[in-house]
Structures are given as C-alpha cells and as structure tokens.
Amino acid sequence: MASEPTTRSKSHRIVVSARGETREFACGEDEHILYAGLRAGLPLPYECASGTCGTCKAVVVEGTTRYAWEEAPGRKYTRAERKEVLTCQSFALSALALSLPGAFTAKPPRVAPEYFSGTIARSRLLIPDVIEFDLELERPMSFDAGQFVLLEVEAVAGARSYSMVNFEPESRVLRFLVKRFPGGALTEWMFSHPIDGTQVKVFGPLGRASFDSGEIRHVLCIAGGSGIAGMMSILESGKRDEHFDDHDMQVFFGVRTLQDAFYLDELKAHARHDRVRITLGLSHEEPSESARALHPELEFDQGFIHEVVKRAVAESPEDTTIYVAGPPPMVDATLRMLLLELKHSGKQIRYDKFS
Amino acid sequence: MGWERVAGAETIAPGKMQQFATEGGDAVLILNGEGTFYACQAICPHMDTPLEEGMFDGETLTCHQHLWQWDIATGDPKGLSESPLECLRVKSEGGTVMVWRDDS
Numbered sequence: 001m002a003s004e005p006t007t008r009s010k011s012h013r014i015v016v017s018a019r020g021e022t023r024e025f026a027c028g029e030d031e032h033i034l035y036a037g038l039r040a041g042l043p044l045p046y047e048c049a050s051g052t053c054g055t056c057k058a059v060v061v062e063g064t065t066r067y068a069w070e071e072a073p074g075r076k077y078t079r080a081e082r083k084e085v086l087t088c089q090s091f092a093l094s095a096l097a098l099s100l101p102g103a104f105t106a107k108p109p110r111v112a113p114e115y116f117s118g119t120i121a122r123s124r125l126l127i128p129d130v131i132e133f134d135l136e137l138e139r140p141m142s143f144d145a146g147q148f149v150l151l152e153v154e155a156v157a158g159a160r161s162y163s164m165v166n167f168e169p170e171s172r173v174l175r176f177l178v179k180r181f182p183g184g185a186l187t188e189w190m191f192s193h194p195i196d197g198t199q200v201k202v203f204g205p206l207g208r209a210s211f212d213s214g215e216i217r218h219v220l221c222i223a224g225g226s227g228i229a230g231m232m233s234i235l236e237s238g239k240r241d242e243h244f245d246d247h248d249m250q251v252f253f254g255v256r257t258l259q260d261a262f263y264l265d266e267l268k269a270h271a272r273h274d275r276v277r278i279t280l281g282l283s284h285e286e287p288s289e290s291a292r293a294l295h296p297e298l299e300f301d302q303g304f305i306h307e308v309v310k311r312a313v314a315e316s317p318e319d320t321t322i323y324v325a326g327p328p329p330m331v332d333a334t335l336r337m338l339l340l341e342l343k344h345s346g347k348q349i350r351y352d353k354f355s
Numbered sequence: 356m357g358w359e360r361v362a363g364a365e366t367i368a369p370g371k372m373q374q375f376a377t378e379g380g381d382a383v384l385i386l387n388g389e390g391t392f393y394a395c396q397a398i399c400p401h402m403d404t405p406l407e408e409g410m411f412d413g414e415t416l417t418c419h420q421h422l423w424q425w426d427i428a429t430g431d432p433k434g435l436s437e438s439p440l441e442c443l444r445v446k447s448e449g450g451t452v453m454v455w456r457d458d459s
Contacts, residue, residue, distance in 0.1 A: 339415075339417050340417075
C-alpha cells in the first residue's frame with residue numbers, strides 16, 4: 001500500500017468525471033489510484049480504502065489498470081464487463097479516464113491524507129486478545145477524532161485499517177488497538193512477536209465517520225470490543241473542546257464479560273463529567289453487584305449491545321449524531337435496530353465499513 | 356405490455372425480499388410487507404449495490420451500503436437518498452406474484 005511514489009517511477013495523468021464534473025491528478029505507476037487522488041485533496045468517494053467495501057469503484061473509460069490485490073473482496077461489487085475497478089486496489093499502467101457511478105463527495109477532507117512512517121513503541125496486552133500500542137511518527141499528523149489510517153509492516157503483505165484511540169490536534173504519536181483475529185496474518189504476527197521497534201508504513205488520516213465539535217449536536221457512541229478505539233478519541237476530543245458542557249454524550253461499550261472489558265479507568269474518568277454517561281453491556285454474563293460497586297461511575301446492563309442501546313435510548317433527539325463501530329455482525333445488528341426499530345434517519349449515523 | 360410472472364408468493368415470507376430475473380429486462384426486487392407485495396428495481400441507484408442485501412421493515416427499504424432509504428409504496432427517497440427508486444406495479448394472484456412490464 002503505502003509506497004511513497006519513487007521519483008524514478010512513471011507518473012500518469014488521471015482524469016475523473018462524475019455527474020458532469022471533472023477533476024484530475026497525477027498518479028505514480030506504483031501508487032494506488034485512490035491514494036494518489038486523496039493525497040491531491042480530491043473529494044473521491046471511499047470508505048474502507050482497503051479493498052472491501054466497493055465504495056471507491058470507477059469505470060475505466062480509457063487506459064489500462066492492474067490490480068494490486070487480485071483477491072480484494074470488494075470486487076464483488078464491480079463488473080468486469082463494464083470495466084469497473086476498485087480504485088483503492090488498482091495501479092495505473094497508462095493515463096486514465098475514469099467515471100464514477102455516483103457523485104464526488106460533498107466536501108473534500110479537512111486534512112488530505114499523506115504517507116508517514118512510524119515506529120511501534122510501548123505495546124502492551126490490555127486483555128489476552130487485545131494489544132494496545134503507540135506509533136511514533138517521524139512528523140506530526142493532524143486528524144479528526146474517529147478517523148483511521150492504513151498500516152503496513154514489512155513482514156506481512158497488505159495494509160490494514162486501524163482507528164486512532166488518542167486525540168491531539170497535531171500528534172506525533174498515534175495510539176491503536178489490535179484485536180486478535182484468528183487467521184488474520186497481521187494480528188497473528190503481532191501476537192506472536194515482540195513488536196516494539198517495528199517500522200510501519202502509514203497512510204492517513206482517512207474516514208468520514210469523524211467527530212467535529214463545531215457541530216452543535218448530542219453524541220451517541222455504540223461500540224463492540226475494539227470498536228471502542230474511535231470512541232475514546234471522540235471522548236478525548238469532546239473533552240478538550242468542552243463539547244460535553246453543552247451536549248449529552250452517551251457511550252455504549254459491548255463486551256462478552258467484564259473480563260473482556262478494558263479502558264475502564266479511562267472511561268470512568270470521562271464518566272465523572274455530568275453529561276457523559278457510559279454503559280457497559282455484557283452479552284454473556286449478568287453484571288455482578290461487585291462490578292457495580294467497583295465501578296460506580298459506569299452503568300451496566302446485560303445483553304448484546306444493540307439490545308442494551310434499544311432499552312436505554314428509546315428516543316434520542318434528532319440532533320444526535322450516532323457513531324457505530326465494532327465487528328461486522330454487531331454493526332449490522334445495531335444499524336438494523338437504529339433504522340428499522342428506532343426509525344432513525346441514516347443522516348444521523350456515522351460508521352466506517354472496514355473489518 | 357403485460358403482467359409477467361416472477362415468483363411463487365410462498366417463496367417470499369412476510370417481511371422478506373428477494374431478487375428475481377425477469378424476461379422483460381432488468382432484475383426486480385420483490386418485497387413482502389406483511390402480505391402486501393411490492394416490486395422495485397433490484398439494484399441501488401447510488402452505487403449499483405444489490406438491494407436484496409439491504410434492510411426492509413415493511414415500509415422503508417434501506418440499502419446496506421450507504422443507508423439510502425426509500426418509501427417502498429411510492430419509491431420516494433427518504434433520509435440520505437438522493438434519487439427515487441423505480442417501482443413497478445405488482446399483484447399476487449393464485450399464489451403467483453406478477454409485475455407489470457411496459458416493454459414486454
């Protein structure tokens with residue numbers, strides 16, 4: 001993924017049209033087309049940026065491309081007979097004319113993504129299947145809470161998306177969570193080697209499911225497992241900007257049992273704010289009296305997190321922005337609950353499709 | 356012009372939806388809203404996603420990709436949706452669901 005185009009590599013002119021609008025940018029022969037366009041600040045549609053969701057697809061009207069990742073699962077959303085490709089997983093072999101099926105996004109990203117390099121530091125096991133680590137960048141990155149980056153290490157082919165846990169307006173250190181995923185090449189590598197000192201290629205910031213405290217809105221965060229990463233960043237960002245002095249913040253954190261929860265001290269510190277409510281939903285055990293006594297700042301409920309949210313938030317005001325993150329079945333169940341049962345509008349909901 | 360048979364009514368349970376190929380043209384999505392059948396284009400007008408993979412609550416159809424939504428009775432856009440959904444006339448007779456094709 002994150003190959004900064006070398007000065008020797010050939011560069012091609014890419015012209016993209018969508019609904020009568022045309023934009024153009026230069027793309028090195030060894031750079032993924034989407035990344036070159038985003039780096040140039042273009043409002044190109046994408047979500048996962050890693051070959052899964054299909055949102056970045058375009059028709060190749062003129063020119064030739066080659067796939068970086070032939071087996072990208074998002075190719076099921078493209079049709080070869082229409083010359084559709086995933087721009088996030090394609091290289092340009094010539095000048096290209098591309099046509100998007102939808103429109104350019106309404107506004108370009110606040111911060112155009114760039115290539116960075118970093119070194120892993122201070123990795124630690126939070127629970128047996130979740131690692132936290134810091135990535136020390138060679139120069140600061142500006143990002144919005146809730147955004148993610150692509151990470152790639154030399155030992156494992158391909159880039160993966162991870163949301164930042166921390167938040168600072170300009171940060172030289174990015175903090176991440178990695179959940180062990182059986183069979184996942186990168187996570188298996190991380191769980192079986194000492195990782196501190198590892199060099200990492202980074203591309204970002206990415207993602208539009210981000211928090212902007214300039215918006216006058218209440219916030220509802222629904223996370224399953226390591227999906228709490230982006231919510232921690234939103235909590236920190238809102239706290240810095242005193243957003244929660246005037247707006248309600250509710251966080252629902254779903255885990256199997258109390259043993260599977262982490263960041264409880266950090267969450268308790270946030271929950272001491274009057275308008276911040278944090279609920280831990282346990283899907284596989286009843287919250288014990290001792291858990292409640294030990295963590296009086298937190299609320300507890302039993303059930304899958306979408307069921308817990310449904311009980312707690314029968315009606316949330318329309319001026320609430322809802323963030324959802326977690327494993328795909330949890331995100332699916334939560335979206336269904338929000339849209340079909342609580343009748344929320346898709347306009348209120350922000351989530352990134354990567355996993 | 357005429358009614359084209361697309362499916363047996365029993366194949367689509369109440370609250371469910373399924374995509375069917377048609378003789379007349381593009382595939383159609385048949386939806387069963389608790390006994391009332393609806394028919395619309397099978398592919399999302401936004402990014403060509405199969406709408407069959409989306410969500411349906413009897414009234415509103417939601418594409419799972421970017422949460423575009425429509426009122427299934429009219430095809431009118433709701434929420435984030437920027438364009439209407441093409442809906443077809445549909446009827447269920449003698450256990451068969453049929454759609455009206457102008458072109459067949």
